[in-house]
Amino acid sequence: MIYSNYAWCAFQQAATQTRILFQYHPNVHVISEAMGLDELGDRQNWQRELEEVDDKRKFKEGVEVEFATGAICASTFTARGLIMSGIRAERIRVVPYGCPPPPAVVRQKRDRTFLFVGQGVQRKGLHLLAEAWRRLQPPGWRLRVVASRMDPLIAQTLHGLPSVTVTGSVPHAELRELYDSASALVLPSLVEGFGLVLGEALARGCSLIGTTNTGLPDLALPSPVAQIVQPGSIAELMDAMGSHVSAFEDGQVDPNANSRMAAQRSWREFRVGIRDALNKLN
Structure with a gap:
């Protein structure tokens, strides 16, 4: 298993082996789709996301998805982008990130x-x-x-x-x-x-x-x-x-x-x- 944006080269050199991609960030497919949901999207010329403008990153992402035999990610939203990119849903597993240990004593919430x-x-x-x-x-x-x-x-x-x-x-x-x-x-x-x-x-x-x-x-x-x-x-x-x-x-x-x-x-x-x-x- 290799993190996205680092796996593209290794996957090409291990074409006969199992290649599991850990996709830690949604890909450009769902980013572009999601930005269209913004009710204030046309109000200002907001700064664009790196994934939308970085052609080298897009290339790496495409290679990783093409060669991956399976993928793991932390959210269903991220998984949706992998499916849009061509990875079969049955070859994707969603494993939510964990939470830090709670403190021994949790404060009552007095601040509104x-x-x-x-x-x-x-x-x-x-x-x-x-x-x-x-x-x-x-x-x-x-x-x-x-x-x-x-x-x-x-x-x-x-x-x-x-x-x-x-x-x-x-x-x-x-x-x-x-x-x-x-x-x-x-x-x-x-x-x-x-x-x-x-x-x-x-x-x-x-x-x-x-x-x-x-x-x-x-x-x-x-x-x-x-x-x-x-x-x-x-x-x-x-x-x-x-x-x-x-x-x-x-x-x-x-x-x-x-x-x-x-x-x-x-x-x-x-x-x-x-x-x-x-x-x-x-």
């Missing part, structure tokens, strides 16, 4: 805070979250944005919004503190290979809101621990956030129950899943 962690680019849907927040603005609630990089045009959508705090990357210790204090993590991605922040936040007791184009559906979490929305839909994002506010105010949000869900979806379980997938594909 939604948290976004990721890149401030179109495929992450931060501009959609900004618009949902502008329309919703739940009284007494805050939106905390941690963005490792930011499209300047998306930064403009956040500028001046009430009760919104935006920073760049933060140290791991500070990020854990943010998970500990936030009530819910919101991942409104149009395109996401999985979204490791989902497991990180769940382990610290956060509820989760994410799209079908993330790994959230594959974690198979019950409501109200997780709410799944359609990518690109501002209305569904608003409904999910409003539902979480109501559940929080009614005392229905249980951080300890959330973290127990993370403990059942550990990295050990991921490794077991990978071994099982390899056995079935070899």
Whole structure:
């Protein structure tokens, strides 16, 4: 098994052997399709994704898919792109990423805070979250944005919004503190290979809101621990956030129950899943 973007050369030289591709990021087929779901897609000239403009990457991806005898990925969304590229569905296994170990003591959520962690680019849907927040603005609630990089045009959508705090990357210790204090993590991605922040936040007791184009559906979490929305839909994002506010105010949000869900979806379980997938594909 070799990671995508590294397997293309090795696969060509091992044409008589089993060649299992680990596709860690959705390919250009589903990226292009997903960007068309963006309700604000025609509002600005957002920065384009590397996979859409890098011809060398596209070439490598095509070779890997052509020579792969099977594939493993972390989400059903990523698997859909592999099927569109020509790999048979029965030769693909989805193994969701694991969650970090929960802390010994999970804090009760006292802060009325939604948290976004990721890149401030179109495929992450931060501009959609900004618009949902502008329309919703739940009284007494805050939106905390941690963005490792930011499209300047998306930064403009956040500028001046009430009760919104935006920073760049933060140290791991500070990020854990943010998970500990936030009530819910919101991942409104149009395109996401999985979204490791989902497991990180769940382990610290956060509820989760994410799209079908993330790994959230594959974690198979019950409501109200997780709410799944359609990518690109501002209305569904608003409904999910409003539902979480109501559940929080009614005392229905249980951080300890959330973290127990993370403990059942550990990295050990991921490794077991990978071994099982390899056995079935070899």
